[in-house]
Amino acid sequence: MLKHPIIVDLEKRKTSKKYDPSKRVPPEKMEILYDSLRLTASSINSQPWKFIVIESRSAKQRLAKTFSRKNPHNKKHVFDGSHVILFAHNPKYSIYDYAKVVDADIANGRGVIEDRDKYLAKFSFAELKTDLSGNNAEWTKAQVYIALGNALHTLARLDVDGTAMEGIDPELISQEFEDELAGYVCEVALAVGYHHPEGTNAKLPKSRLAKEDIIQVL
Numbered sequence: 248m249l250k251h252p253i254i255v256d257l258e259k260r261k262t263s264k265k266y267d268p269s270k271r272v273p274p275e276k277m278e279i280l281y282d283s284l285r286l287t288a289s290s291i292n293s294q295p296w297k298f299i300v301i302e303s304r305s306a307k308q309r310l311a312k313t314f315s316r317k318n319p320h321n322k323k324h325v326f327d328g329s330h331v332i333l334f335a336h337n338p339k340y341s342i343y344d345y346a347k348v349v350d351a352d353i354a355n356g357r358g359v360i361e362d363r364d365k366y367l368a369k370f371s372f373a374e375l376k377t378d379l380s381g382n383n384a385e386w387t388k389a390q391v392y393i394a395l396g397n398a399l400h401t402l403a404r405l406d407v408d409g410t411a412m413e414g415i416d417p418e419l420i421s422q423e424f425e426d427e428l429a430g431y432v433c434e435v436a437l438a439v440g441y442h443h444p445e446g447t448n449a450k451l452p453k454s455r456l457a458k459e460d461i462i463q464v465l
């Protein structure tokens with residue numbers, strides 16, 4: 248039976264463990280990746296994220312410094328990969344942040360200014376996820392992972408390789424990119440580029456638990 252193109256994409260994609268440093272992802276493909284990040288769905292359309300793209304040599308040097316304490320195995324992707332994207336979430340997403348979303352919805356024709364307060368009331372859902380100090384990082388971080396999943400599939404479709412990396416140092420990244428992050432927190436990043444044929448993962452088959460073990464249809 249002919250495989251569906253979505254399954255072909257998902258079976259084809261593999262985490263790169265080594266990149267070919269001579270290859271760079273063309274800007275038009277990066278733009279598609281940025282569009283897919285922007286179009287990611289999130290709870291109450293909150294979009295509590297920022298994506299910081301590490302492209303220039305100087306930005307890569309700054310990121311490389313953050314690998315001084317841990318995860319040295321991921322450091323090589325900074326220079327050998329084409330780009331690294333820092334996925335950052337707002338740990339204190341507020342009604343003021345949500346007001347920006349509501350105003351964009353109105354500007355984009357999804358609502359009318361007369362009902363602005365009614366739309367803002369949907370923030371009560373975020374309040375349920377927020378502690379007394381205003382922290383709702385657990386909820387906002389979950390939204391960022393939806394963007395990560397979206398990005399991994401987009402890369403597969405573009406024939407570009409990627410490495411999701413929780414093996415980073417959020418504390419050092421917060422220090423090094425303090426200005427750019429402006430209070431947001433990066434706990435996961437994505438290296439993108441083209442794999443080196445000698446990378447350990449390049450020749451291994453895909454391996455997942457059996458469908459019967461993880462899916463229960465009632």
Ligand SMILES: Cc1cc2nc3c(=O)[nH]c(=O)nc-3n(C[C@H](O)[C@H](O)[C@H](O)COP(=O)(O)O)c2cc1C
Pocket residue numbers: 260261262263264321410411412413414415435448453
């Ligand atoms: C959230 C997340 C974090 C990951 N962190 C790392 C990492 O720090 N370094 C690494 O080499 N791979 C990392 N991986 C890659 C996984 O090990 C890989 O996706 C998994 O083994 C399945 O292999 P596949 O992506 O080739 O299908 C991460 C993957 C995800 C989704």
